[in-house]
Amino acid sequence: MHHDNKGFGTRCIHAGQQPDPTTGAIMTPVYQTSTYVQKSPGVVIEDYDYARSANPTRKALEANLASLEGGRHGIMFASGLASLAGCIHLLSSGDHVLLCDDVYGGTYRSLDKVFKQFGITYTRVDMLDLDATEAAFTPKTKLVWIETPTNPLLKVVDIAAVARIGKARGAIVCVDNTFATPVLQNPLSLGADIVSHSCTKYIGGHSDVIGGVLITNSDELGERLHYIQNAVGAISAPWDCFLLLRSTKTLHVRVQRHCENAAKIADFLAQQSQIERVIYPGRTDHPQHEIAKKQMRGGYGGMITATLKGGLPAARNFLERVQLFSLAESLGGVESLIEHPAIMTHASIDKPLREALGISDGLVRFSVGIEDVDDLIADIAEALG
């Protein structure tokens, strides 16, 4: 049964899945197999010959995630960074990549420390500045990598505007949609060629699996990415795909609660005298609130960044005192996390660049979970007090 014309929540639960044909099991089984028996040489069932190339659990998840992004092809990888690598494998030595300046640290590290060795160059540019973005293109720019909202400063890049510039220059435009999730933002409908997710975050949502996916509407890119998935081999395991299929069934409900809780907490933080600044795309004082309103729907996500007055000592004190918020890297799980970007997630960026980007020592990042919001607010109040 096709579900592409159904509502988002229905697709979360049903897209890509059908009862198991051999038993009627309603849940897609974990096809924990490395190979498939052939009736005669080359005579295989569907396209199942070897499990790096195709696996039914993975295929169901790929179809499910593709549907949620409004795409035709989903290609699963072992992690979000493996999906970035999958995208980079579309390029050749000598090609150039344009990146957001505030991109996920691991994305930057991959390009700077690994792919540079293969002659793939990159430029980081502030994509809020469309003139600067346009000026950063070179004749060799083949890929534009947008991330929005960004991490940890929650800058909101105008996807449609940057995609227009990228497409006019003949580049592939990819959006890392990890923070927004397909619930709130569908980059393919805004002109992007490819959407990338770290499924480790909101799509997984339970802090128990690592995964990545690329989604596209282009048959040509879909075919090349499936080829890369098999040829390079950074595939997602059947058990991980099963966990992610379980997760997407509640994605819409979880993200809705993440958004509601985060909006309330952002407003609470903004009223506290110990807080210098709150960054949340849903607040009207966010500098790109209008862009966020235009390209996101139904909410502004579960991430909040705030600067404490008093710099590192104040931030350290606060982070040691919170109880319900766990001090940990990562984000997007049902449980609330909090972290200190300058010391934790963004420590690999040297201090001058960090300061230039605005990642100060008083900055803390909240991944607001789906607990009772009153308990979360009480925890913050207590730790600030």
Ligand SMILES: *Cc1c(COP(=O)(O)O)cnc(C)c1O
């Ligand atoms: C975590 C993250 C990644 C990398 O994903 P992994 O699954 O950890 O490899 C990429 N982009 C963003 C925005 C992330 O938050």
